[in-house]
Amino acid sequence: MIEETPKIPQATSKRLPLYYRFLQNFSNAGKKRVSSSELSEAMKIDAATIRRDFSHFGALGRKGYGYDVQYLVNFFRQTLDQDEETDVALIGVGSLGNAFLKYNFQKNHNTRIVVAFDPKAPNEGKEMSGIPVFHPELLEEKIKEYGVELAILAVPSRSAQEMTDQLISMGIKGILNFTPVRLAAPESVRIHTIDLSVELQTLIYFIKTDEKDSQL
Structure with missing residues (x-):
């Protein structure tokens, strides 16, 4: 990091x-x-x-x-500590989360998703794209077992803060947030938010601004 x-x-x-x-x-x-x-x-x-x-x-x-x-x-x-691998937990395996599993990060740098959680997963777990996926009821147990300190949050907005609170209580130090929710967390926890809708709106704004400037 x-x-x-x-x-x-x-x-x-x-x-x-x-x-x-x-x-x-x-x-x-x-x-x-x-x-x-x-x-x-x-x-x-x-x-x-x-x-x-x-x-x-x-x-x-x-x-x-x-x-x-x-x-x-x-x-x-x-x-960037590229000689040391960093393990990551994925929270939420919907369309976006599933894309993360298929891509995984280790192919390009030193981070990799080692465990994921989704409400549709059985308690005994299942494997998706080579990654074990468990029900959130096993979150605390598996976070400790895999020793991860970073998480990717790709859950519905309504559960984003509750899930964040749980992760923080389990010792997670950093969260990459893909929900539009501005998450509350102590200063000791780093949260980076990537709101895809905002990024898209920003892109559209700049395109329209460039078009207006070219017409002047």
Whole structure:
């Protein structure tokens, strides 16, 4: 997980996994060094933003040379703790949850769903996409058994806060929330909310704004 400090802005922290992914792509393609302009073109992020983000970590590159690709891959791997696997619990196996199970994250980085919960699952559990799925009645038992500290929340809005309270009481430290509910939690628990409807509305807004600007 990303260790945020007061020196690293939250916006920069959120871009670190993207830098790591694109730098891995450059490394896999055999590229030895890369400039901020090349990263900018590949990632569609302003080059000045990339240089500013990197400056928070000291001298990662050299003027006139650019950045050593393998050095940056190693640096961001260590910064993001990519050498250590993180197990995740999935709460809710509806359409979205089922998509998560089929994708799973370990294919692309160091996180993986190891256990899931859904009201339609039998108490003895069942397997979906190679992942054991249990009824929520076994939540506390299985969270302890699998030792997970992170959860993906993909449940109906009406049960989101109640489920969050349960997870927190069981020692969960981070929740990736895919419900539109703004969840209440103590400061010691990190919650990231991804509201797909809001993201879509934001996209539509920007498209319409771009169309209006092009007509001026």
